[in-house]
Amino acid sequence: MEVTGRRGWDRVWSLRAPFGAAAALTAAVTFLAVVDPHEPGHYPVCPLYYLSGLYCPGCGALRAVHDLAHADLAGAARMNLLFVFCVPVVITLWARWALRSWQGRPTRPDIARPAYLWGLLVVAAVFTVVRNTPLGQLLAP
Known part of the structure; x- marks a missing residue:
């Protein structure tokens, strides 16, 4: 598809928010990849x-990002399994945006529908409770 004329440049310009967010996220991941x-x-x-x-639901997420940046999926899952499962969801939502x-x-x-937000809250709460019990010892970072 050729991008010509005003309409074409409007389309390209409309991508500034998603790609700006991707650039900021890339900078953060790069920093986490370098500073262990x-x-x-x-x-x-x-x-x-x-x-x-x-442990809160986010504990271990920075270490998980570092491990993912170094292609260590198993290490990232050991740090914060919930975060690792959320990464493909976030990528899909970004691509859709x-x-x-x-x-x-x-x-x-x-994503801001009340049912989704309540579901996310319940999953985070259950994850938090389980990772802080002896039964969920493997979920602790």
Whole structure:
């Protein structure tokens, strides 16, 4: 498909938000790939873990990003399995956002539907409870 004329450049210009978000995310992942979160002192400790000794649903996510950036899927899953399962969902949602922007269609906030948000909250809560029990020891970072 050739991009010519005003309409073509409008299509290209409409991709600035999705690709701007992708560029920011790429910069963050690159930083995490270079500055190892496995080394103590590089990043602050999770406040919930620091105050209570309990793991939140995000604990281990920085280390999981570092491991994914180094193509260590098993290491990333050991750090935060929920995060690893969320990565393909986020990539799919981003691709859908970029496609809809390219097509000039409004981006619907499907992810913001109350049922989806409540479902995500329940999954995060269950994950948090299970990873802090002796039964879910394998889910702890």
